[in-house]
Amino acid sequence: MESLFEQIERGTLWQFPGGIHPPEQKTLSNQAPIRQLPLPDKLVIPLKQHIGANGQLLVHVGDHVLKGQALTKPAGNWSLPIHAATSGVITAIEHRPSAHPSALPEPSIVLEPDGQDTWCALxxxxxxxxxxxxxxxxxxxxxxxxxxxxxxxxxxxxxxxxxxxxxxxxxxxxxxxxxxxxxxxxxxxxxxxxxxxxxxxxxxxxxxxxxxxxxxxxxxxxxxxxxxxxxxxxxxxxxxxxxxxxxxxxxxxxxxxxEVPSAGIxxxxxxxxxxxxxxxxxxxxxxxxKPLIERVVTVTGNTIKQSQNVWALMGTEIKHLLDSQKFEPVTAQRVIMGGPMMGFTLPTVRIPVVKTTNCILAPDNQELAEPNDEKACIRCSACADACPQTLLPQQLQWFAKGKEYQKLEEYNLFDCIECGACSYVCPSEIPLVQYYRVAKAEIREQKLEQIKAERAKERFEARKERLEREQEERQNRHKRSASRSTQSTQSKEKVAEALERVKNKKTPEKSAVEAAIARAKAKKAADGSLEPDNSAVALERAKRKEQARQYKAEKATDDSADKPKDNKAAVAAAIARAKAKKAAQQSDTDDVNTEKQATQTDASTDPRKAAVAAAIARAKAKKAAQNADQDEAPTETESIEDPRKAAVAAAITRAKAKKAAKETEQSDSSVSDSEPEDPRKAAVAAAIARAKAKKAAKEAEQSDEAVADSEPEDPRKAAVAAAIARAKAKKAAKEAEQSDEAVADSEPEDPRKAAVAAAIARAKAKKAAKEAEQSDETVADSEPEDPRKAAVAAAIARAKAKKAAKEAELAASEDNAEADIQTEIAQQSSEPEDPRKAAVAAAIARAKAKKAAKEAELAASEDNAEADIQTEQAKQSSEPEDPRKAAVAAAIARAKAKKAAKEAELAASEDNAEADIQIEQAKEDPRKAAVAAAIARAKAKKAAKEAQLKQESEEGNEPS
Ligand code: SF4
Ligand code: SF4
CATH class of the missing domain: 3.40.50.11540 (NADH-ubiquinone oxidoreductase 51kDa subunit)
Incomplete structure (x- = not known):
């Protein structure tokens, strides 16, 4: 099989589809050689004579140009220069009708030939x-x-x-x-x-x-x-x-x-x-x-008498060609640029010859009939059969009329070569090619617009992105600046708040300290005995308490935390008062002991003087004790009302107690120095104080007894002594009542119960005192004239008075025990977590109860001593006949009383030992220890009282 090249060499030709065979009419113009036309009067040379961009002008109006001289130079893609077709002068550069079916004006250079036709250098x-x-x-x-x-x-x-x-x-x-x-x-x-x-x-x-x-x-x-x-x-x-x-x-x-592919080249x-x-x-x-300055143009048609091809210079007007070829126009003459198939009718003959002009056809009316009005498509498909591009002219026509440009492109409109074969064969005389040309022009225009729109869109998108980016950057800058300003404002506010807190902290602290200093100064001014050191301590304590309150207020804790401090202050005040009273009592007992010892030394010489001296000493001691109580009263009131004042008062009281204790005995100072914060030390100190007090009481009792043994007999004095005993009994009851009140003051947890218990105790004590007074009055009213009877009555009165005093004391002790138990219960319910506090409270309660018992016992013993003295005096005065028997009986009674007192003291010491043991146990279980201590104290006191009552009853049964 031959190859393609062999076939071509052999001269093989192929056929294309479609095509037509219109009349050739070529003989009209090919019979004569190509003619050289004379120079026209002017040349109108369009800048654009090709597909592509215009060239850039190289000449100006008035320039003389030579033949072949370039008038423009290429200025872009597919741009071609134009040249002067002859020598001459540029007379104009202006828009002239273009070689286009629309004849739209386009830039042109008008060249007036100089006739020399002088060539430029080739x-x-x-x-x-x-x-x-x-x-x-x-x-x-x-x-x-x-x-x-x-x-x-x-x-x-x-x-x-x-x-x-x-x-x-x-x-x-x-x-x-x-x-x-x-x-x-x-x-x-x-x-x-x-x-x-x-x-x-x-x-x-x-x-x-x-x-x-x-x-x-x-x-x-x-x-x-x-x-x-x-x-x-x-x-x-x-x-x-x-x-x-x-x-x-x-x-x-x-x-x-x-075959060239569709849309290909x-x-x-x-x-x-x-x-x-x-x-x-x-x-x-x-x-x-030579540049392209002329071309061969066929000038033909029946109206052209000399139809032939001519060398036409570029820019030669068609009229010049027609005139040169003896154009004889007819009615409705048409001049067509191009052939009859693809050419277009010129709107004017002033249109110049351009590089694409190959033919000027000037047919007469018979040669090319004027096209009639188009008719409807009969769908004969003749157009499709004639189309060399195998298109569907009929469909393209419909789409072109409907401006369906997309469909036109789909049907390969741009593959149409505008051969006009379809139009030539159309029986309906439809100018199909004209439709296609218009459609192509519109599509091209649309594409150009689309390209412009895309470029504009790209510019718009780029501008939009730029604006958004700039706006975002601005917003970020604003946010950063706002955040910086907010942070600076917040930091300033925090600093201001911190300064305000510091000021607020400093202000109340200063005010509390200043108030404490003012109070201390006021009290110092009111009481000259207040020591400067004590005020400094009080100020320090007030300052610490104020700081603690500030810290708790900042922590927003409950205000109940302040109560224990109040309680502590009250407890400290109560402890201080108890110590002060105890020290006073010890001083009294010491004074009594001293006086009694002196009396004992003098008793052998003058028993009356000794008895009087002992009575005076007791009276002084009691007076001193009363003064101490009166001094403590406002302090208690203040401690209840204000914990700060109570603390200051407690400090002052402790100082006074220390001072008094130092004056009486240096050992007491160690007790008073022991702060109430340590329950062990407080308990030990209380035990030591109790032992010393009991010892002093016993010694005073012994001295009284010694004095009583040497007391002379005088019935009148016995009566006076009985009255004094009643008064003392009342006084003892009052002191017991005051002690109950002190106990009540030291019970801040449940004041109602304590108050009720104290009231009961006071009522019992008063009742016992009244009974004793009534019995004394009865004895006093039935004053005997007989010394013996008087002595018997005095003895009975003393026994009754002692009994009543003991009952009152017992009732007070019972009340105290109940108060202790209630206090312990209250402490258990309110403060179960702090064993130290419980132990301290138990020690305080025990100290108070014992103190009250001791005071009552001491008063009773003093009364007994006085009564014994008076009895002995009465016996001496009323029974002078047998003083030996009375002395023997009195000695026996005193021995028994001493024995009973010692037994009671032993029992009390045992109870105290048990209480101490229980205090030690309180560290582990303060509730049980406190309850057990209270019960033990109550039992011990009860046993002591019973023993004492038994002794008294025995003494009352003794024969006088
Ligand atoms: S003009 Fe176009 S459609 Fe008509 S026959 Fe020619 S190529 Fe085909
Ligand atoms: S030749 Fe004319 S009438 Fe026939 S189909 Fe084509 S357009 Fe229609």
Whole structure:
């Protein structure tokens, strides 16, 4: 099977679809050689005569230019220069009607020829093979050569193609009727055409050069064969006459059997096509240095009396051509630029000849009938049969009328070569090609608008992004500045708040300290005995308490936390008062002991003086005790009302107690120095104080007894002594009541119970005192005249008084025990968590109870001593006959009383020991220890009282 190249060498031709065979009418113009026209009066040279951009002007109006001088220079892609077709003067550069069916004005240079037709300096390149291809291409470019077949595509673009070219096709078909320009050019200038072919061969190096010429141009074929006979690569092929075989795609198909794809170009299939007129221009440009300034134009038609081809200068008005060829227009004369198939009717004959003008047809009315109004499509499909591009002209027409551009593109509108075959065959005389041309123009315009819109959109999007970015940056800057200002404001506020807190802390602290100092100064001024050291201690304690309250207030804790402090203050005050009373009692007892010891020494000489001295000493001691109680009363009130004052008062009281204790006995100072904060030390100190007090009481009792033993007998004095005893009993009851009140004061947890218990105790004590008073009064009313009876009555009265005092004391002790138990219970319910407090409270309660018991016992013992003295005096005065018996009986009674007292003291000491043990146990279980201690104390006191009552009853039964 032959290859394609073999087939081509053998002269095989192929057929293209469609096509028509209109009347050729070529003989009208091919019978005469090409004529050289005279110079026109003016040349109107459009700047754009090709496909592509305009060139940049090189001349100005008034410039004289030479023939062949460039008037413009290339200014962009596919831009070609234009040249002066003759020498002359540029008279105008203005818009003139264009060589377009619309004849829209376009920039043009009006050149008035000077008639000299003087050429500019030409630069031929005879040895073009010696220069580079680019230089050769530039030469072609500078010559301003464009496709002269009708498309006007820049030749230099094709000449510079880098694609591999198999077939360089020379289009010499000239299939359209009436046109014979190429035919005549080939006939007359075949050598130059072949030169042009060879220049392109040099540039493109095609395998084959195929020259296609319709078989209706045998002279041209012969000329070309002759001219190209030396070149074995050039094959001149006579193709069948059929319209539009001159079409690029159709000719490629005929000569090479290859088909250009849709929307493709011939270079895609290795084919490049050039018109014979273009090759002639390339030969002129390269070999003779002439730019494209003229071309062969067929001037034909029945109205042209001298139809022939002419060399027309670029810019020559059509009128000049017509006039030169004896144009005789007819009515409704039409002048068509191009052939009857693809040409367009000129709106005016002032349109210049351009590079693509190949024919001016001026037919008469019979030659080319005026087209009638189009009719409706009859769907005959004749248009489709005639279409060489195998399109559907009928469908394209509908879409074009409906401006369905998308559909037009889908139906390959742009594959239409506008051959006009469809229109030529349409029985409805539908100007199909005109529809397609308009549709193509609109689509191109739309695409240009779309491209502009896309570019505008891109610019808009870029601007929008830029604005958004700038706005975001501004917002971020604002946020950062706002956050910085907020942070600075917050920091300032925090600093201000901190300063305010510091001020608030300093202010109450200072005010509390100043208030404490003021109170201390006021008290110091009121009481001259207040020591400066004590006030300093009080101020320190007040300051510590104030700081503690501030800390608790800041922690927003409950105010109940202040109560224990109040309780502590009250407890401390109560402890201080108890110590003060105890010290006073000890001083009393010491005084009594001293006085009694002195009395004992003097008793042997003067028993009356000794008894009087002892009574005076007791009275002084009691008075001192009462003064101490009176001094403590306001302190207690203050401690209850204000914990600060109570603390200060407690400190003052402790100082007084210390002072008093130091004066009496240095050992007491150690007791008073022991702070109530340590329950062990307090308990030990209390035990020591109790032991000392009991010891002192016993010694005083012994001294009283000694005094009583030596007391003279006097009934009157006995009566007086009995009255004194009653008064003392009342006083003892009052002291017990006061002690109950003190106990009540030291019970802040449950004041109601303590108050009730104290009231009961006071009522019992008063009742007992009244009974004793009544019995004394009874005895006093029945004052005997007989000394014996009086002595007996006095003894009975003393026994009753002692009994009543003991009962009162017992009741008070019971009340105290109950109060202790209630206090312990209250402490258990309120403060179960702090064993130290419980132990301290238990020790305080025990100290108070014991103190009350001791005071009552001491008073009773003193009364007993006085009563014994008086009894003995009464006995001495009323029973002078047998003093020995009375003395013996009194001695026996005193011995028994001592024995009973010692037993009670032993029991009390045992109870105290048990209480101490229980205090120690209180560390582990303060509740049980406190309760057990209270019960033990109550039992011990009860046992002591019973023993004492038993002794008294025995004494009362003794014979006087
Ligand atoms: S003008 Fe277009 S549609 Fe009509 S026949 Fe020619 S190529 Fe086909
Ligand atoms: S040739 Fe004319 S009438 Fe026939 S189908 Fe085509 S457009 Fe319609």
């Amino acid at each position: 630069e031929p390149l005879a040895q073009y093979k010696d220069i580079s291809k680019q230089q050769l291409v530039d030469k072609i470019h500078d010559a301003g050569i464009a496709g002269m077949g009708g498309a006007g595509f820049p030749t230099y673009v094709k000449a510079s193609s880098q694609a591999e070219i198999d077939f360089f096709v020379v289009n010499g078909v000239e299939c359209e009727p009436y046109i014979t320009a190429d035919d005549m050019l080939m006939r007359e200038h075949a050598e130059q055409i072949v030169q042009g072919i060879e220049i392109m061969q040099h540039l493109l190096a095609p395998k084959y050069v195929l020259v296609g010429i319709e078989d209706n141009k045998p002279e041209a074929i012969a000329a070309m064969q002759k001219a190209s006979a030396h070149n074995d690569k050039i094959f001149v092929r006579s193709v069948p006459t059929k319209y539009p075989s001159g079409g690029e795609k159709q000719l490629i198909k005929v000569l090479t059997s290859r 011939p270079a895609d299939i290795g084919v490049l096509v050039q018109n014979v007129g273009t090759l002639f221009a390339i030969s002129d440009a390269v070999l003779r240095g």
